[in-house]
Amino acid sequence: MTYTLYGRPWSGSIGVEFVLEELAIPYQRVLATGYRDKVEPPSFAEINPLRQVPVLVSDDGAVMTESAAIAMLLAQRHGDARLLPEAGSAQEAEHLRWMFYLAATVYPTSMQIFHPENYTDEPDHHASIVARTWIVLNQQWQVLGEALDGGLHLVGETLTVADVYLAMFALWFEKMPEIVDHASMRQFREHHLAYDPIARVIARHQSGDWV
Ligand SMILES: N[C@@H](CCC(=O)N[C@@H](CS)C(=O)NCC(=O)O)C(=O)O
Numbered sequence: 080m081t082y083t084l085y086g087r088p089w090s091g092s093i094g095v096e097f098v099l100e101e102l103a104i105p106y107q108r109v110l111a112t113g114y115r116d117k118v119e120p121p122s123f124a125e126i127n128p129l130r131q132v133p134v135l136v137s138d139d140g141a142v143m144t145e146s147a148a149i150a151m152l153l154a155q156r157h158g159d160a161r162l163l164p165e166a167g168s169a170q171e172a173e174h175l176r177w178m179f180y181l182a183a184t185v186y187p188t189s190m191q192i193f194h195p196e197n198y199t200d201e202p203d204h205h206a207s208i209v210a211r212t213w214i215v216l217n218q219q220w221q222v223l224g225e226a227l228d229g230g231l232h233l234v235g236e237t238l239t240v241a242d243v244y245l246a247m248f249a250l251w252f253e254k255m256p257e258i259v260d261h262a263s264m265r266q267f268r269e270h271h272l273a274y275d276p277i278a279r280v281i282a283r284h285q286s287g288d289w290v
């Protein structure tokens with residue numbers, strides 16, 4: 080099966096790219112821009128009425144949205160499920176918990192920092208929203224750092240899709256001075272962002288050769 084990934088450089092689609100590359104799944108990228116007014120390509124608004132990326136379209140036409148769900152689906156379908164803990168194990172439950180935490184808690188908090196304009200009509204309020212949200216994000220960072228506890232994996236001793244997905248957030252905040260410096264998160268970031276295929280995806284974004 081091959082896929083089409085609708086995304087934008089450095090956006091939430093990069094976490095899906097990490098998974099696709101890690102599992103060596105063939106895919107093509109389509110740049111989706113102008114999500115507010117002028118959507119490019121125009122078909123993107125029909126594919127995802129929310130006009131958000133990432134969107135993954137399978138070659139049978141099936142549309143999948145929600146970055147964490149896409150990542151989990153790919154991990155289930157490909158690579159003999161090696162990125163997922165054993166079905167029925169305690170680690171499976173733990174893994175599910177972290178995937179939801181990242182998608183439902185850390186992701187929206189991140190968006191509030193990057194796009195305060197989506198949370199108020201008052202430009203004067205942007206700075207205070209962002210400042211308050213940094214406190215929230217840094218609490219979440221501590222929680223993640225404590226879960227890692229000096230290790231390189233959120234769950235168990237091997238790479239799971241939760242690690243690959245967490246690498247996206249580690250990348251987003253890598254160079255931001257406001258992020259709390261947690262030793263475990265720093266070690267996680269240094270290891271996983273330098274790990275090929277994640278490093279290969281990042282290099283492609285850095286080179287501007289996204290599509
Ligand atoms: N819950 C969604 C969130 C996706 C999301 O917020 N994507 C951002 C880019 S990182 C976007 O397309 N924002 C445009 C908008 O929300 O209007 C997911 O995990 O895929």
